[in-house]
Amino acid sequence: MVHDIIIAAIVVVVAGGGAAGLVPYVRSRRRSLPPGGQAPAGGEGQPGRSGTQSGATATATLAPPEPGTVAPPDLTAPPDLTAPPEVPARVVEKPPPSAGRLTRLRGRLARSHSAIGSVLLNLISAGKLDEQAWEEIEDTLITADMGVGPARELVEELKTEVKVAGTTDPAAVRQMLRTDLIAMINPALDRTLHLARHGDRPSVVLVVGVNGTGKTTTCGKLGRLLVGDGKTVVLGAADTFRAAAADQLQTWGDRVGAKVVRSDREGADPASVAFEAVNVGIQQGVDSVIVDTAGRLHTKTGLMDELGKIKRVIEKHGSVDEVLLVLDATTGQNGLRQARVFAEVVDITGIILTKLDGTARGGIIIQVQRELGVPVKLVGLGEGSDDLAFFDPQVFIDAILGE
Amino acid sequence: MFETLSDRLNQVFSSLRGRGRLSPADIDATCREIRIALLEADVALPVVREFMAKVRERAGGAEVSEALNPAQQVIKIVNEELVAILGGEARRLRFAKVPPTVIMLAGLQGSGKTTLAAKLALWLKSQHNTPLLVAADLQRPNAVQQLQVLGERAGVPVFTPFPGNGVGDPIQAANLGIAEAEHKLHNVVIIDTAGRLGIDEEMMRQAADIRDAVDPDEILFVVDAMMGQDAVQTAQAFLTGVGYDGVVLTKLDGDARGGAALSIAQLTGKPVMFASTGEKLADFDVFHPDRMASRILDLGDVLTLIEQAERTFDQEQAATMADKLASGEGFTLEDFVEQLAMVRKLGPIGNLLGMLPGAAQNREALSKIDDKDLDRAAAIVNSMTVEERRNPKIINGSRRARIARGSGVTVGEVNQLILRFLESQKMMRQMMGSMPGMPGMRRQSKSRGKAKKKGKGGGRPAGAGRASQQSAKEALEQLAGLGQEAGAGGGMARGGPLGAGADGASPAALPGLTSLPGLGGGKGAIQFPGSGGFSAQPSKLPAAFRGRPGKQDR
DSSP: EEEEEEEHHHHHHHIIIHHHHHSOOOOOOOGGSOOTTOOTTOOOOOOSSTTOOGGGOOOSSOOSSSSOOOOTOOOSSSOOOOOOOOOOOOOOOOOSSSSSHHTTTTHHHHHHHHHHHHHHHHHHTTOOOHHHHHHHHHHHHHHTTOOOOHHHHHHHHHHHHHHHHOOOOOOHHHHHHHHHHHHHHTTTTTTOOOOOOBTOEEEEEEOOOOTTTTTHHHHHHHHHHHHTOOEEEEEEEEEEESSHHHHHHHHHHHHHHHEEEEESSTTTTTHHHHHHHHHHHHHHHOOOEEEOOOOOOOTTTHHHEEEEEEEHHHHSOOOOEEEEEEEETTTTTTHHHHHHHHHHHOOEEEEEEEOTTTOOOOOOOHHHHHOOOOOOEEEEHHHHTOHHHHHEEHHHHHHTTOO | OEEEEOHHHHHHTTTTOOOOOOOOOHHHHHHHHHHHHHHHOOHHHHHHHHHHHHHHHHHSSSSTTTTSSSHHHHHHHHHHHHHHHHHTTOOOOOSSSSOOOEEEEEEESOHHHHHHHHHHHHHHHHOOOOOEEEEEESSSTTTTHHHHHHHHHTOOOOEEEOBBTTOOOHHHHHHHHHHHHHHOSSEEEEEEEEHHHHHTTHHHHHHHHHHHOOOOOOEEEEETTTBBHHHHHHHHHHHHHTTSSEEEEEEESSOOHHHHHHHHHHHHHEEEEEEEEESSTOEEEEHHHHHHHHHTOOOOHHHHHHHHHHSSSOOHHHHHHHHHHSSSOOHHHHHHHHHHHHHTTTHHHHHHHHHHHHHHHHHHHHOOOOOHHHHHHHHHHHHHHHHHHHEEEEEEEHHEEEEHHHHHHHHHHHHHHHHHHHHHHHHHHHHHSSSHHHHHHHHHHHHHHHHHHHHHHHHHHHHHHHHHHHHHHHHHHHHHHHHHHHHHHHHOOOOHHHHHHHHHTTTTOOOOGGGGGGGSSEEEEEHHHHSGGGGGTTTTTHHHHHHHHHHHOO
């Protein structure tokens, strides 16, 4: 009986409440509001996680150094934001610069792609491109998580090209395949990180993604990469949810001597930690601030609202320069849905594809790039602290095809 | 993807409605669509090939003779095959004859091992075990601390012989952990290992060394539900590298369709034993193969919806509501807001509706439904006086204007809401009227009492999942029964008035809900055969099935 009632309730609610909203009034989607257009005041969506937002009892143990600094605008009592304990007197590492990293790491990429590359080449080199061969090429592309649609499209295009050229010469076909694949990854997209300082304030990078894609690790590596390029950074540990996430980031920060801004209690408001991180960045006059956020599944509305709030609150200081979505190369077709939702909420400007050193190929980025126009900017190619490299479509494809 | 399997199949078969039998062409067309659906659900290609061959064979065979429509029939076969593979040999955790039982977790980085370790520990603890967590992930920075914090939350002791961050020997950590458990009389030891890649030989050897050192009773392979085609390689690499006895699927609370589960189950023959469905430590349960099958096929998931509802809804509240509804007139705007709040608690409304079978057809419309609309509706009602809520008829022009001002909407929206409400009130009354009566409801409530008692006696934790599933099935049975009555009775089928009501209420958005009351038939029927619970009433259900689709076809 209970279930009847429940279902009836849903029917009623939907028929009544839902429909009321479906009246063609122009509904302003709150999420797409221009940044800073609305003060993130009281009415913010409360994050759905328990145990957070108990800011009332917190007292600032470390007052902002300047009396005139703007306090986080949305909180009556900001949580404790203490600077990390003094960096222990250990040798601060000097990471290598970013240039040429992908070339160095090509071996790993080739390792992960050799299977698909050799299968494709075998099919092409067999010299007989009949229907079955084409189908197998399509299937091979599908196993790279490219998705059925794009794989089919690519094969159709290649088929036409081969017909037009009237050749089955393996080298020529291979060249066509290479060109088509590179075209699908669209080399024209701007893949640089825009991290120049804005006058008196640092550039800001926000790192977002679902759980377990490697956001915190990537933040650490990105910090190293920037330090290696001679920049100064501050890391913001706005992942206040996962146990020991801030400690993890702290470990990364200590290694390169970067300051880590964190809250000293779990479950603090991440937006205020992020805000404070940028604050510290301004005071210290660093080049960039990298803000790590908690992993959140894109289906959790409350958490996505929280993320939107983090971005809006940071924007009190000025624009957020890069919002990087961390995608795991093992992710399948769900990656597209993730990217869509994240793009809607925080307007991502780039993708970091991690864990490419495994057997996964990360083909999902093709669909993501095509649909959202957001380029892959960096790739993670291993567990080593300097295994994060700028993405280059040509090197990437050549590694797949195993030149 | 925008197009779900149900959408596509409906397209394929729109011209074939009414034809009762499967031609080879039908099978081909359906199989093609199912193949794409499986691939888009991230089922690995080799598995899809093998699977489709089997389906084709079965569909072409003698079984193809009943009066389901062709799409339904093929899907039914697919669903059964899926459940067969996924649910292969469901089994419980093996406990060691001489404690401690050793459980080792293995998986890729970021699949959720550490969190899962704590969840598993909490689950075991709730079954009167005394688990000990051992931190053998000494690789990732601060993984040890993470486990410590999680263990504290779960109230389970954590043994950390090494500080981690690259310091210490995981094999020794595991060994020490077992010694500790023997010493402190823990009956289960859960070893959290570092994430590793299948092709990382050194790390795989280390995992194998840990295995050899502690000789675990269970090795669980932890997989992310979002995983793509690579699941095959990874699963194989771990199977040869470490070997495992069971699979745990994590992050099932997202909207990934989880084809990886099928790939791994088919490829390795190892059962998926547990599923982790949320961020809280308690969001962990045994795996339900039937639901997973529906999810992979994108057929809607009524059982999960009901279970979720059961968890959220207060039983007494529901009972009060039932009485109110039964009296017809008693359903007021106050109740409406209360219901809104309850439904809101269940999660995003779009997700909720997506779980209803048949809703997929209206995905486009559903995606437009925003939770904010529900909130706005609640705001409107909250701006009314108590008197107005009880008797909306007294709301005149000036009251409307006041309400609109109070809730920050236009007068038009207030009008709409009131209109909708009156319509749904009427609908409610019709529904209650046509339902074979409140007596049925009373009967059901008695049996619910019984179920409760049983639950208590049998130890809630152990049977919790099954008990709630049981009652959910009961509910579905009842619905199916109603469908049957409706089908048999003809005329004003129960689905009739409500369906019409829903249609009328929101012509653009919700025709899909017409299939909601028809749970006993139509698309809903497709997933029942696989859910297993119905085989107990073979006499009752087939009739229900045949009743409805037949009607639709005509």
